[in-house]
Amino acid sequence: MTTKLINNDLKSVEDFWYQVCFNPQFKPEGRFSVYRDLTFNCMGEVLENICPVTRSLFKKDQWEALLWEYLSQSPPRLAILRELPGEAAAFFKKGKFTLKEDYPYLGELMEYEYAEVKVRFAPEDEEKTPPDKIRLNPAHFLGNYRWPVHFISSSLYQKQKLPEGSYHLLLWRHPHSLKIEFMEVSPLVKALIGLLSNPQRPEVLLETLAKDLKLSKKDKEPFLEQGKALIETWKQKALLV
Amino acid sequence: MIEKPSIGVGLGLRREISLNLVQELPQSLDCLEVAPENYLGTGGKFWRQLCALGERYPILFHGISLTSLGTLEDFDWDLLKQAKKLADQFNSPWMSDHLCYSSVKGFQFHDLLPLPFTEEAIKHVVPKIKTLQDFFEKPFAIENISYYAHPGKAEMSEWEFVARIAELADCALLLDVNNIYVNSVNHRFEAKAYIDALPLERVLQVHVAGHRVMEDFLLDTHGASVIDPVWDLLSYLATKTSLPAVIVERDNNLPDLQELIKEVEIAKKVIRQANDHKTN
Secondary structure, three states: OOHHHOOOOHHHHHHHHHHHHHOOOOOOOOOHHHHHHHHHHHHHHHHHHHOHHHHHOOOHHHHHHHHHHHHHHOOOOOOOHHHHHHHHHHHHHOOOOHHHOOOOOHHHHHHHHHHHHHHHOOOOOOOOOOOOOEOEOOOEEEEEEOOOHHHOEOOEOOHHHOOOOOEEEEEEEOOOOOOEEEEEEOHHHHHHHHOOOOOEOHHHHHHHHHHHOOOOHHHHHHHHHHHHHHHHHHHHOOOEO | OOOOOOOEEEEEOOHHHHHHHHHHOOOOOOEEEEOHHHOOOOOOHHHHHHHHHHHHOOEEEEOOOOOOOOOOOOOOHHHHHHHHHHHHHOOOOOEEEEOOEEEEOOEEEEEEEOOOOOHHHHHHHHHHHHHHHHHHOOOEEEEOOOOOOOOOOOOOOHHHHHHHHHHHHOOEEEEEHHHHHHHHHHOOOOHHHHHHOOOHHHEEEEEEOOOEEOOOOEEOOOOOOOOHHHHHHHHHHHHHOOOOEEEEOOOOOOOOHHHHHHHHHHHHHHHHHHHHHHHO
């Protein structure tokens, strides 16, 4: 398909613009190439700004090849530009890209970097928690990863240096200072957080968890004490509201 | 008949300047233009800044990827419902978006691509604009875009295309005079003749912006100061019709707020002088 053969009916024009922007094999002629550059650069810049660590792992030509793999196989569907990295992360998490052997964590890293934006822009919390109850701050993101993406930087990226495992990374926005807080959490804490999406009385919550864990009477008491102290700390940090 | 309230001259709201705006609340600023996509379903710092600014200035909502008037796909109704809620919350006097493709087949370009200037395209977009006006329950303005190449053979001029759509859809116009200038250079036509050919009584809003001079064409970047020929076009337009709202758009290479306010003041002066000229 070349520029000279474009028909001006709407179906053909749609097909044409799709080829210009999402098919790297298609070579737009003349000023049509401006549109390829504009769309590619715009999306590339957003990904680079929101995911700077991901970007720092690649040379320019590698990065551009990755973007083309993403755009040609899974063009963006969301109209909100800042959500583009979330779509790209979902694509790379599926592992259908050329460099997946060397960068198996790419999608997870991208998602983790995007999580900060997601939390920063999360809707305001309009709900009021009853005074005797607690609930999880809704402006949060919990990522569960195979790779320690929070330790990845441009100087430490070879996969052999990364211990594969189970990592739970929690980010939340303080409702007053609006600061983004970060915490790596254990599977137990992850389970506790999972119970907190609806308002709960803390003592009922801890009793439920102790029962689920089948704790002995001897172990239960310190568990409840430590649990109460943990909840108090989380309230101070506004992870619980 | 489109009502033309008098709103004034303002800036496109960008996150980089919103804190300064909240702190300074410049007197010479009359309104702000906001891309709804940047605030839909959000909270946090920028949302709170928008709310604070909405207390002081009229907010005009202007879509980027909101409607994709050209696409054969249906609207994203969830997105439109959210945008309507936002526009109603801030009492936006009208809504606007670009006369272009921002997506096809459900895939987003995150840029603005031109429609073919054809009878088929007119028949396609006119009912879509009518639907939007009914849905938003307020005037809907279409913006002329800058374009670098026309897809296929054009059956009419760009100005005839825009004018016919505005008349048939009975909608408002958001005229971007920088886009008219850029297109007039790139496609070699007389910019004032373009303006003369439009139903100017439909103009609710105007954009002025800067562009970049490339080797053999002009690129609409919103990344530079407004140049004199664009101010001249604003002046020419102001002698022809009343301009309810004029927005200085700057998306890239943002200078400090004072520089942007200077451009707002230039726009006011240009309009005032044009009005004086009209009166005399």
